Amino acid sequence: MLPEAESAAPAMTAVLTAVLTEGPLSRVTLARRLGLSQAAVTKAARPLIELGYLQELAATERSGPGAGRPASPLAIRADREFFVGVKITADELIGVLCDLGAQVRKSIHRPLLDKDVDYVLTELGHLVDDLIDDRSRTRRLGLAVSGDVDRATGLVRYSPFLHWRDVPLRELAEKATGLTVTVENDVKALTTAEHWFGEGVGAESFALVTVGTGIGCGLVVNGRLVSGSHGVAGEIGHIGVDVNGPACHCGGRGCVEAIAGTDAIVSRAGLSFDDAVNAARAGDVRVSAVFAAAGEAIGCGIAAVANLVGPAHIVVSGEGLAAYDLFETHIRAGFERQAFGAAAQCPLSVRPLPFEEWARGAATVSIQAFVAS
Amino acid sequence: MLPEAESAAPAMTAVLTAVLTEGPLSRVTLARRLGLSQAAVTKAARPLIELGYLQELAATERSGPGAGRPASPLAIRADREFFVGVKITADELIGVLCDLGAQVRKSIHRPLLDKDVDYVLTELGHLVDDLIDDRSRTRRLGLAVSGDVDRATGLVRYSPFLHWRDVPLRELAEKATGLTVTVENDVKALTTAEHWFGEGVGAESFALVTVGTGIGCGLVVNGRLVSGSHGVAGEIGHIGVDVNGPACHCGGRGCVEAIAGTDAIVSRAGLSFDDAVNAARAGDVRVSAVFAAAGEAIGCGIAAVANLVGPAHIVVSGEGLAAYDLFETHIRAGFERQAFGAAAQCPLSVRPLPFEEWARGAATVSIQAFVAS
Incomplete structure (x- = not known):
């Protein structure tokens, strides 16, 4: 067993999360905030830079006592990967395409004439096709649904407004879109967006x-x-x-x-x-x-x-x-x-809360699942 | 700056907390649960063993695939340090002496005839003297009071049953007893005991x-x-x-x-x-x-x-x-x-909840403060 390999994944997730939500941040600041050694931060950041998710900004002069060599803060490369988020309501689908930094790049509404699961999935497939420009950099879809939703399994246990019970939405949506799907309750998705990219x-x-x-x-x-x-x-x-x-x-x-x-x-x-x-x-x-x-x-x-x-x-x-x-x-x-x-x-x-915010919440949950993976 | 020194204290706290609340635990299990490398666990445990807070139990044979050399689980040495916990009510002080594992070793009730702060502190001093057998191994006191209590500063903002307002209880109790004092709301103290040593x-x-x-x-x-x-x-x-x-x-x-x-x-x-x-x-x-x-x-x-x-x-x-x-x-x-x-x-x-449990809760908060220090 390699003790280092064992601990590398959590450190990578922690570093990527911190830079994503609070960056740009220097390695020194990251080490302090995450309770890691600077060596551990440098090691966790390296593959993220190599894969293009993080970049080093130009070095800035540091001032004050104890200033050593100039720090090169780490920032995300927002256009490295895109995420689709869709809020499913009883009468329309609201979809957005977000970058890695949860900025909305594109937004589309698609009316729903029926609550039938198969019909909704077909419409979802069309919406996703319309939203995605670059399949190679868009591999994940987040869905937000009101009601009792089990994020871990992607099961919609009960959604009163949609009249859905025990719909295995993640599985069905993965088949319909070919993307990796997360499903979350809409209010929790919105809260996740606030927590990672908003007032929270x-x-x-x-x-x-x-x-x-x-x-x-x-x-x-x-x-x-x-x-x-x-x-x-x-x-x-x-x-x-x-x-x-x-x-x-x-x-x-x-x-x-x-x-x-x-x-x-x-x-x-x-x-x-x-x-x-x-x-x-x-x-x-x-x-x-x-x-x-x-x-x-x-x-x-x-x-x-x-x-x-x-x-x-x-x-x-x-x-x-x-x-x-x-x-x-x-x-x-x-x-x-x-x-x-x-x-x-x-x-x-x-x-006020534009309806697109719910869809952005769904995309954020998908970003979060990506970062944790 | 030494990056390793920076990260050693949190690891020591994490290791001591895990062994205290869920031990005995092997270093391998600790590493897995805490998301640390085995090297980091071994390093964090060493000073805790040297200071006598942790001990290595006799090695037990491991079985199953991948079993390497026998594991020596780490356990606390409960009698290394003792903690006093006191619940202050309107008509009595309930005091306990706990070991590091939060086992009650001794328990004393002392009636209060008055709610006057100075009087209560004098009585608290007597109670503490009666509880402590070994001053060299008893350095901390936890107090639990109902009402609005600021644990960070040890200030009792308002305790309706005691008619106390803005009493700097930590400071006063440290003077009265010579111990390092923590003050917490009684329900929070009880919850802390459940979380560290009870059903939680x-x-x-x-x-x-x-x-x-x-x-x-x-x-x-x-x-x-x-x-x-x-x-x-x-x-x-x-x-x-x-x-x-x-x-x-x-x-x-x-x-x-x-x-x-x-x-x-x-x-x-x-x-x-x-x-x-x-x-x-x-x-x-x-x-x-x-x-x-x-x-x-x-x-x-x-x-x-x-x-x-x-x-x-x-x-x-x-x-x-x-x-x-x-x-x-x-x-x-x-x-x-x-x-x-x-x-x-x-x-x-x-x-049911014997009144001593509240005092044990107070002692637990004091153990927690010690572990964090």
């Missing part, structure tokens, strides 16, 4: 709450995505905030989603979502109260996240933000009331 | 819920204790489960603790806690409903933990368990109703 870079913990048809939450705790030992995590939508509240489709009572999901608002207002938004904006007291209760419930759910895991910051996003003017005060009021002590200091930031 | 060993995630005067929760996620970016984590007692429920001392509404804490039960039943327990056991419908609502609220809070972080398992414990027969069905009912999908598979185990 370097954060020990943060939370991303998505408001829309479903109310979801992606969590990073102790520097890593929370995936849940039993496959469930981040289900903020099913925290019970009103023991006497409405029944939820999940079997629970007074769940955040049963009060604040798009369907709940439609059903409680007795109007289409757009009509409900218009009525509330026009000052309709009854419909405004529906949005107020929804905001309170979301705020209360966010406070539960802050009380339990204490993220450094929380980003609120999702397609429901179109009506955020009707929610915001109540979200903040519910959060401030229920956040315990210093948990109320956790900053809540609100950010 | 090797678990990527688990939760410990304590039921009593307060309702608390310690969490391990992604292999490490969750400490909360803003100092707050595991505050299951302040999750809002009933938006129209009773006001809580924290300013929230319908918090789990406002429905299920000992004080809440006393106030809702209009009886002392013991009388309430007796009345419910005798079949009093009104008082039974108070316990039922309490159990439901706790179950709902536990479901929020399972839905958000998906721990591998959840242990329920605490002094409130004395009345567990009155709660249990309702805790499980509330949990099962609100746990989302596969989150309901998370096993809930119930375990």
Whole structure:
């Protein structure tokens, strides 16, 4: 057994991850951050440079005490490899082509007329063909699907909006596209993108709450995505905030989603979502109260996240933000009331979320799988 | 700069931690688990053996293909160093003397007649003197206090039961005892003991819920204790489960603790806690409903933990368990109703918790600080 060979792969992954998410970085900085010797960093970087994933930037002069020879920081070569990411929704496929640095190079929407698995896979094949320019440098595809998804096996256990149960999506998509496929829950994929390339870079913990048809939450705790030992995590939508509240489709009572999901608002207002938004904006007291209760419930759910895991910051996003003017005060009021002590200091930031971001999240999961391989 | 020296300390900590919590372990197993080369493990172990913290057990024959020379597993020498742990409650100090393996060697209770900080420190000094037999091998003291505690600085920001605010407990206790002191929130200390020496060993995630005067929760996620970016984590007692429920001392509404804490039960039943327990056991419908609502609220809070972080398992414990027969069905009912999908598979185990365990938790935090040093 070669002890060195045994330990080389984790070091390569660690070096590539650090340069990808926080680079350019000098070997000295990498050694310090990763708790490795400089010799180990140099050794791990060499094959990555030879394979064209990393490059040495021009040496910069170092200043200050202890400055030795000039440092040549390591950076990624973003166009060395491309990754396709696709978010599958009930009525369209949203696809992007990203480079190794998760920059979107190309983006295509393709409508879906049916939820049938075979049909969706055929459409996926066409979308992927349209996105890829250079097959030799595009070998991986990430898929994001809402619902209960097992990333390890690529199985979609249950996706309510697609009416899919136990679909072995990774296997089927690999056959349909000839690419190496990863499948992840859409909120977790989005959170992974934030963690590697967004506001969450370097954060020990943060939370991303998505408001829309479903109310979801992606969590990073102790520097890593929370995936849940039993496959469930981040289900903020099913925290019970009103023991006497409405029944939820999940079997629970007074769940955040049963009060604040798009369907709940439609059903409680007795109007289409757009009509409900218009009525509330026009000052309709009854419909405004529906949005107020929804905001309170979301705020209360966010406070539960802050009380339990204490993220450094929380980003609120999702397609429901179109009506955020009707929610915001109540979200903040519910959060401030229920956040315990210093948990109320956790900053809540609100950010719109273009649908392409979900697809980029899917591509990011695929980049992550590549880096780990 | 010596790159090797730079990386030696983390490897020593990793090796000592692994042997302490999962040993005896061979160098080969250590290398594999820690992602280190065998050479690095051997190098990290050498000073630990020389200082007497680790010992080589007699070589055992290895069998199976690829078996080389016999492996001599590394084990800790538990009596190399002792650690004092003290839980400070409003009416007594509970102290234990533990060895390096967190086995309790001695345990003493000392009543407190006052909550005055100086008085408590004087009593702490006496307790420590009574616990320590060998000063040369006992250099560290861990303290556990309920409330908002900053482990990094040893400051007790707020402890409601002790009426303490901003007490620099580490500094004061170091002066009073001459030992190196760590201070931690009591629930976090208990969770640390479970994680290093109890049911949580090797678990990527688990939760410990304590039921009593307060309702608390310690969490391990992604292999490490969750400490909360803003100092707050595991505050299951302040999750809002009933938006129209009773006001809580924290300013929230319908918090789990406002429905299920000992004080809440006393106030809702209009009886002392013991009388309430007796009345419910005798079949009093009104008082039974108070316990039922309490159990439901706790179950709902536990479901929020399972839905958000998906721990591998959840242990329920605490002094409130004395009345567990009155709660249990309702805790499980509330949990099962609100746990989302596969989150309901998370096993809930119930375990009594002798008060010494809290003190052992405090000692464990001190062992952890020693290992990290």
